[in-house]
Amino acid sequence: MPSKKSLHIESSGQLCIYCGACVGICPLNCIYLDETRITFDERVCTRCEICVKACPVGAIEID
Amino acid sequence: MVQNLKTDVLVIGAGPAGSMTAKWAAKHGAKVLMIEKRQEIGSPVRCGEGMSKEWLKEVEIKPGRWINVEVEGARIYSPSEKVFEINEKHAGNEVGYVVERDEFDKQLAIDAANAGVEVLLKTAATSLLKDGNRVVGVKAKAFGEPFEIRAPVTIGADGFESQVGRWAGIPTNIAMRDMDTCLQYRMTNVDCDVRYCDFFLGRVAPGGYVWIFPKGEGLANVGIGVQVSQVSSPADARTYLDRWIANHPGYAKGKKIDMVGGGVSISAPLKQTVADGIMLVGDAARMIDPLTGGGIANGCIAGKICGTVAAEAAAAGDPSKEFFQKYEKGWRARLEEKLYRNWLAKEKLVTLSDTTFDKVVDALAGVRLEKLNVHNILRAVHEKYPEVTKEFEAFL
Numbered sequence: 001m002p003s004k005k006s007l008h009i010e011s012s013g014q015l016c017i018y019c020g021a022c023v024g025i026c027p028l029n030c031i032y033l034d035e036t037r038i039t040f041d042e043r044v045c046t047r048c049e050i051c052v053k054a055c056p057v058g059a060i061e062i063d
Numbered sequence: 064m065v066q067n068l069k070t071d072v073l074v075i076g077a078g079p080a081g082s083m084t085a086k087w088a089a090k091h092g093a094k095v096l097m098i099e100k101r102q103e104i105g106s107p108v109r110c111g112e113g114m115s116k117e118w119l120k121e122v123e124i125k126p127g128r129w130i131n132v133e134v135e136g137a138r139i140y141s142p143s144e145k146v147f148e149i150n151e152k153h154a155g156n157e158v159g160y161v162v163e164r165d166e167f168d169k170q171l172a173i174d175a176a177n178a179g180v181e182v183l184l185k186t187a188a189t190s191l192l193k194d195g196n197r198v199v200g201v202k203a204k205a206f207g208e209p210f211e212i213r214a215p216v217t218i219g220a221d222g223f224e225s226q227v228g229r230w231a232g233i234p235t236n237i238a239m240r241d242m243d244t245c246l247q248y249r250m251t252n253v254d255c256d257v258r259y260c261d262f263f264l265g266r267v268a269p270g271g272y273v274w275i276f277p278k279g280e281g282l283a284n285v286g287i288g289v290q291v292s293q294v295s296s297p298a299d300a301r302t303y304l305d306r307w308i309a310n311h312p313g314y315a316k317g318k319k320i321d322m323v324g325g326g327v328s329i330s331a332p333l334k335q336t337v338a339d340g341i342m343l344v345g346d347a348a349r350m351i352d353p354l355t356g357g358g359i360a361n362g363c364i365a366g367k368i369c370g371t372v373a374a375e376a377a378a379a380g381d382p383s384k385e386f387f388q389k390y391e392k393g394w395r396a397r398l399e400e401k402l403y404r405n406w407l408a409k410e411k412l413v414t415l416s417d418t419t420f421d422k423v424v425d426a427l428a429g430v431r432l433e434k435l436n437v438h439n440i441l442r443a444v445h446e447k448y449p450e451v452t453k454e455f456e457a458f459l
């Protein structure tokens with residue numbers, strides 16, 4: 001059985017601008033932003049990829 | 064160990080909606096605590112910084128040094144860059160200021176503090192405390208240390224992220240079509256006109272627009288919103304904005320000195336904004352105008368009502384959702400009709416082709432409208448391009 005795809009938020013400052021767009025739209029409310037720290041609940045996420053589209057700078061990748 | 068705290072009214076988030084709510088609750092006699100997860104209220108700015116001004120008196124915000132530029136009007140550009148100008152006279156004061164949003168937010172927090180509100184920085188709500196179904200406060204972290212705050216009335220003013228409401232079970236989820244993904248550069252050395260806020264519609268920004276809000280002396284906020292459902296590849300907001308800038312020599316020569324992003328809800332009003340022990344206000348309650356994307360005014364207007372009801376509930380010892388109907392009804396009476404009307408108009412606008420946009424703006428460019436409203440606009444367009452108004456029959 002294929003394992004869940006992996007979701008990666010480039011939040012070390014290389015891409016992410018800590019804008020919160022992904023947080024507000026995630027239907028499962030599983031991303032959390034505190035100033036410049038993003039945490040994301042791997043277990044809850046369904047890899048729906050909505051956050052990927054919502055991110056204005058393309059900092060979220062799913063592969 | 065940080066000490067656990069108790070208060071009458073707990074406000075989560077010190078944006079404009081939170082500060083207004085806190086201030087009005089304190090003015091009505093409640094003991095109020097406002098917590099903010101950032102270290103600095105108002106910063107970093109996530110905003111185009113444009114606002115109308117006629118509502119400021121209603122909520123008793125005095126002009127201050129947060130006013131950056133007072134504009135005379137707005138210009139709407141169609142895809143082929145035909146222009147329609149809305150000036151102060153026929154917009155009925157709809158146009159207004161470009162502000163320093165960080166100063167503005169700080170001023171509202173100062174007003175709240177001066178009214179007696181306690182403010183805690185670098186303090187984030189991490190989950191809700193519940194007694195059965197009733198919200199009775201939050202678990203929070205201050206400077207990384209966990210503690211609890213108990214309050215009969217909790218206010219979710221946590222902005223677009225809107226987590227508090229969802230923790231409470233209030234459905235504030237939005238669909239991809241109900242959100243614009245936004246990016247903005249502050250640019251210097253650009254050829255903008257300090258008298259106008261400019262909006263560019265159509266394919267340059269699918270389901271949204273490009274905005275230019277002047278900050279004076281060749282400085283401007285140049286930003287874009289793109290409807291998430293129309294995003295075709297990651298970072299589209301940036302791709303579209305960079306393309307727009309590259310195609311406009313007056314901006315391509317500019318230099319970027321700042322970059323912000325964020326989400327803007329463009330949804331119809333929520334069905335529910337209160338539950339036992341909790342009320343939502345501002346972006347957290349999806350109160351942004353779905354046509355303009357502006358949310359500062361609505362957050363403040365609703366905040367005044369919310370704060371007043373919060374204090375009354377605390378005094379009455381009745382923080383039930385039944386009591387909070389006073390707020391639910393109050394903000395709807397003031398804002399809902401316009402929100403709904405503008406949502407309908409937006410739903411139509413996002414489907415228009417570039418050709419139709421061009422016709423609409425062309426028809427308007429020549430005429431002087433007595434008063435700017437959907438009906439008058441449609442009449443003007445109907446005279447020149449009757450075939451276009453067919454699509455808008457629902458509005459007539």
Ligand SMILES: Cc1cc2nc3c(=O)[nH]c(=O)nc-3n(C[C@H](O)[C@H](O)[C@H](O)COP(=O)(O)OP(=O)(O)OC[C@H]3O[C@@H](n4cnc5c(N)ncnc54)[C@H](O)[C@@H]3O)c2cc1C
Nearest residue numbers: 076078079080100111112113188222325345346357358359
């Ligand atoms: C790019 C962009 C451009 C915009 N341009 C305009 C414009 O030109 N004009 C206009 O009127 N509106 C504009 N808006 C919308 C406007 O910014 C919002 O409507 C406005 O900020 C809403 O105020 P608020 O108080 O509801 O939320 P916010 O201003 O977002 O404040 C929420 C606060 O809560 C804090 N917070 C969040 N979670 C927690 C937690 N768990 N614990 C503690 N604190 C928390 C946040 O740090 C934040 O300070 C724009 C939005 C974006 C993204």
Ligand code: SF4
Nearest residue numbers: 026045046048049051
């Ligand atoms: S992929 Fe979907 S569920 Fe997972 S974080 Fe993104 S929006 Fe949330």
Ligand code: SF4
Nearest residue numbers: 016017019020022055
């Ligand atoms: S939407 Fe993108 S840039 Fe914004 S916080 Fe999420 S990952 Fe970072």
